[in-house]
Amino acid sequence: MSIINNINKAFDHRIRLGIMSVLMVNDYADFKMLKELLGATDGNLASHTKALEKEEYILVEKQFIGRKPNTRYSATKLGKLQFKKHINALEKLIGK
C-alpha cells in the first residue's frame, strides 16, 4: 500500500477538485456559477462535470428556469464520501 493509495484520481484535476469543493458547501450549483467560480471554458467545464457524473460523484439535473435551460449539479452521497476520503488522504500525505 503506497502513500498515495487513497488519493482519488477522479479528483486529480484542479477543475474537478474545484467543482467538488463548491458542491461540498453548496447544495447546488449551476453551469454558469461553476464556470464563473472556476474560470473554466464551456467545453472544459462540460467534460469535467461529465467525468464526475460518470463516477456518480455528482448529479446532473436539467430544468428550465423561466424559458431558459438550466443545468444544476449537486454532489451525491458517494461523491461527498469519496471527496472526504480524498481530503483526508491529502492531509495525511502533506501534513508531515
Next chain:
Amino acid sequence: MSIINNINKAFDHRIRLGIMSVLMVNDYADFKMLKELLGATDGNLASHTKALEKEEYILVEKQFIGRKPNTRYSATKLGKLQFKKHINALEKLIGK
C-alpha cells in the same frame, strides 16, 4: 480571479503530489525509494519526475553508489515555495 487560481497544475497529478510530499520532508529520495513509496511503474515515475524537473521544482542528480547507477531527487527552493503555495491554495479551497 477564480477559486482555483493558486492551484498549481504541475501538482494536479497524485504521483507528482506524492513526489513533492516526499521531497518536502526528505532532503533526498532516489528512484527506487520513490517507486516503492508511490507504487508507480518505472516509466511512469520517470515521466513525472521529468515533468517536475522541467518546471525546475526538483533537482536530479545522477551518481554511482558503489558500482551501481543511482539517481537521486531533491526539491529545489522554487519547488518548495510553489508546493507550499499549492498546499495553502488547497487548504483555502477545501477548508470551507
Next chain:
DNA sequence: AAAAGTACTTTGATATTCAAAGTAAAATGA
C-alpha cells in the same frame, strides 16, 4: 425580422499518461 446573447454540447486536434519493451551494467548461479 435580423442580430446578438444564453446555455450548453460536440468535435477533434493537442497534450498527457502509462506500462511494455529496451539498454546497460552488476550480481548470481552452474
Next chain:
DNA sequence: TCATTTTACTTTGAATATCAAAGTACTTTT
C-alpha cells in the same frame, strides 16, 4: 567462466485526457 537474472533506469508509442473552437437550439434585444 559464461549464461541467466536482477537492478536501475530510459525510450517508445498506444491509449486516454484535456482543451477551446465551433456547433446547436433556443431566447432576447434592437
